[in-house]
Amino acid sequence: MNIKRDVGMLAVLAGVLGSAAGAVHAAEPTKETAEAPRETIVLKKGEHRDLTIPGLTRLSLGDGTVADIRSMGGGTVRVSGVGPGYTMLFVWAGDARHAYRIVVK
Template sequence: MHHGMKLALVALTLVGTPVLSAEEAKPAKAAETAPAATEGTIVLKKGGQKDLRVPGMVRVAIDEPEIADVDAPGKDVLRLTGAKAGETDLLVWSGKENKRSTYHIVVRD
């Protein structure tokens, strides 16, 4: 996502955020606020593929699917395919606790 677009999305999110009462503003439980694990960078060539094993995978999202495509060809396996040069992030939730991991995907010509 372009930096300008990220800022616009953050601004829109903040504008639409309701003001919370003191009771509603209490901190969330530790499991709800745990930071996402950053798993590193995966580099692909345009048209290239890489399989990623993610035990207990529950949910997957990719920021810019026009840069890299993701599908699940089997249990606990994600297949990444480089579509066009650029960078994006892959988010994967796994396990009973829905731990979120982030992978930075770089696709080169």
């Protein structure tokens, strides 16, 4: 048994596990970093819903394995359910940013 090697391996393992736990924690919204969702959109796999957002300038989707988004033109965004789970959709219109929680069952 090599104590120096074992202690070193434990330190590396603790650092890796600590980083993974921190990454999971960092992905969760906090009061300081995320606004409350404007709306929760619940879809089934394969189902879609169109959102009309006047002045739409930008879109950002968190997890593409849960939902898909497409700009349909004229400020309309089609949100489609891809697989079970939840994700966030951020929409910019003018100077404002709005958050939507998307749940796919």
